[in-house]
Amino acid sequence: VHCLYLVRHGQTEFNVRGRIGGDPPLTAKGRAQAQALAQHMRHKEIDWVFTSTRLRSHETATPLLAERPGAHIMAFKEFNEIWAGDCEGMLYSEIRERMPQVTAGRNANKFSYAYPNGESYALLGERVQRGLRRALFLAGDTPLVIVGHQAINRVLLSLFLRQRSEDVPYIYIPQNQYYHISLTPRRKVFERVPYQDDS
Numbered sequence: 001v002h003c004l005y006l007v008r009h010g011q012t013e014f015n016v017r018g019r020i021g022g023d024p025p026l027t028a029k030g031r032a033q034a035q036a037l038a039q040h041m042r043h044k045e046i047d048w049v050f051t052s053t054r055l056r057s058h059e060t061a062t063p064l065l066a067e068r069p070g071a072h073i074m075a076f077k078e079f080n081e082i083w084a085g086d087c088e089g090m091l092y093s094e095i096r097e098r099m100p101q102v103t104a105g106r107n108a109n110k111f112s113y114a115y116p117n118g119e120s121y122a123l124l125g126e127r128v129q130r131g132l133r134r135a136l137f138l139a140g141d142t143p144l145v146i147v148g149h150q151a152i153n154r155v156l157l158s159l160f161l162r163q164r165s166e167d168v169p170y171i172y173i174p175q176n177q178y179y180h181i182s183l184t185p186r187r188k189v190f191e192r193v194p195y196q197d198d199s
């Protein structure tokens, strides 16, 4: 039996501006989202919390650990966001203007398109699977949380749901809701749970 809570990190200044990649901290709203998540989960049994090595992921996870002295937290680089290569740190609008071939390439086939010197969704599959295997090995049968990123969480969900690959880069990954995945041999439940109003 596996119980996995798949969370996206809270809001960052990069999210507000439409800037990709980087290692920005949470905004005040992002920190409030992290607090709301911890409050929402306060009665749930959680023994393991996995993050990426990025600040925004770690800051989102921290309040979850506050009242769980026995819980473990571990940062995996396998869960770091898709690497945008030459486009790291750019605004989507800057990419459109200065590197129109990137935008066109992504629009034509977002799953297979790799950023120049960077990654595609297709390439993420292997490392995300490696991270998930390590996380499931450590957590065993106990409930776990993964605090990931937009593209990472799309790929993680697709590992359980077997989406058509061309749909994977468009799965909805909000910052005020998490996916609860509960698997038994006879019952697979995927539930999107809001933990804070998006006001």
Ligand code: F6P
Pocket (backbone or CB within 6 Å): 015, 018, 019, 020, 021, 022, 081, 082, 084, 149, 150, 151, 169
């Ligand atoms: O915008 C936040 C972000 O996590 C970026 O760092 C990343 O490049 C992007 O989302 C992935 O989403 P998409 O593939 O839709 O651009």
